[in-house]
Amino acid sequence: MPRGKQTDTKLTLVSQFFYPDTSANANVLSELAVGLEERGFDVSVVTGQPAYAPNDRRDDQPRREMYKGVAVRRIFSTRFDKNESTVKRMANDVVFFLSAFLHLLFKRDEMGVLLLPTAPPFLPILGWMLSRVRGYEYVPVVLDLYPDMAVELDYLSEDGVVYRVWDQLNKRAYQAASLTVTIGETMEETLTEKYGPCETAVVHNWEDGSVIQPKEKANNEFSRKHDLVDPTTILYSGNHGMHHDLESVVEAAATLEDSREEDLQFQFIGEGGRKVTLVRMTKDRDLDSVSFLPYQPVEQLPESLTSGDIALVSMQEGVEGLCVSSKFYTAIASGQAILAIANEETEIARIVEEVNCGIRVDPKRPGQIVSAIEHWLDNPDEMRAMGERARSVFEERYEKEEAIDRYATVLRRVTT
Missing domain, CATH: 3.40.50.2000 (Glycogen Phosphorylase B;)
Structure with a gap:
């Protein structure tokens, strides 16, 4: 050119x-x-x-x-x-x-x-x-x-x-x-x-697909460093902002920690207005399956952003047509199954359901988050297939x- x-x-x-x-x-x-x-x-x-x-x-x-x-x-x-x-x-x-x-x-x-x-x-x-x-x-x-x-x-x-x-x-x-x-x-x-x-x-x-590429957790230095290789890892990376329903995720983690024997880890990476609340909720419930890290250096992102099995993208109820979460593009580039906390009218909900690259749940419905994760725990091959479809639609469109x-x-x- x-x-x-x-x-x-x-x-x-x-x-x-x-x-x-x-x-x-x-x-x-x-x-x-x-x-x-x-x-x-x-x-x-x-x-x-x-x-x-x-x-x-x-x-x-x-x-x-x-x-x-x-x-x-x-x-x-x-x-x-x-x-x-x-x-x-x-x-x-x-x-x-x-x-x-x-x-x-x-x-x-x-x-x-x-x-x-x-x-x-x-x-x-x-x-x-x-x-x-x-x-x-x-x-x-x-x-x-x-x-x-x-x-x-x-x-x-x-x-x-x-x-x-x-x-x-x-x-x-x-x-x-x-x-x-x-x-x-x-x-x-x-x-x-x-x-x-x-x-x-x-x-x-x-997203730059030459930088953010799917990576096996066993070969991911970030996953090894933070003990994310063996657990099924639900990853949220980005701004813990006011228009993200993240409290429901911590509530779902508490339910799953009590009801499932599988090794699960909810890894939050980043900062933002809701982080103090999320950390307090985690401490109050004495949750071992939820952990927090600050923003990672730019050179670390190719590994930190691909360290999960499930990528969490959240949008607060009422913001349909007003924003599109930038985390969505990174999530599909990473080749993880997408857990989209968003109303069905949102852009990301349309894409997730169109190409079957994840599961959409309603905001402020922690029970739906629990059901989605339990489905993936019971059907790990389907979870991996959704991650592969996420990467495919990324390469085709984004x-x-x-x-x-x-x-x-x-x-x-x-x-x-």
Whole structure:
């Protein structure tokens, strides 16, 4: 594929999170920027200092640097621990928004088309503001659909002033955008139902299948180190966030620990707002089958993410059409059977049931989780077959290179 630059393909990705932040969105957006650069776009990035997890906040990164051929500019931003309070999370978001607005205000000719993922969640409004005062073209990338997501998470009231103002600004931002990319079909449907006719395209998130590959646990150093080789391992790796129903998993673990003789291990990896509650539940119930680890270094991910037999993907009730869990793509890439805690209307539920690569259960139904795991314990060959089908559908639909090719195709609509 030609890699030569063209003068009409200048893109600036504006995102609160970018390499070396450890969030899933930072990883996807970093790979997207590099991939578009390789496909002939002239890509630059405007971001803040790493702030997603405690290790990310430990060191400052250069204000200017080149990352795999992409020019990165880090602007002023706060780095509060977002898990400590909603106020600190919002402070990080608002400060980055204002800092990005001031940075871009007088740089129209240098920036080209703005690529605006919802990180922070109201970033598409930045594009609309800059288009009004400086004539920018912009493309929102909807990773999570706010403010409705904030309502479902009980951060906002649908009757409140903040929601109404945000919603009206969103309508203007999406209708004025050159193109809006969503990461799922149900999200695209929700967006157009809420905000009316606008130019949209669906490009799913992805995983790098050359990095995350199925691996026998006996040959997996991470599995050996953490005693995960022999137990049937249910793995959850990622943000222990507020829109994930993880308490039901701990409750199911307590039931299974009392009722089954098989060797089971529920391994949680990551951080987030629900982790304190989950750890407390585990201690209160004196569970030996539930354990917790922090986020793992990037170089460890090919083994930590493939250390389970069953990959757990969870979405809270009410967020259908508002988000698609990035963990889903990693889970199917790893070749594990998928335990999807999600309503049947969600994107991941549709895929799991369509290709029979796992079992879907309803949120807040620990008994259904128990039944699913018991089914796999009684039918281990079926569990392995589901994992193989998960990897197959990943290779068919969600490989990194094909997804970035799709981005390049749709973005050329507005850059040429």
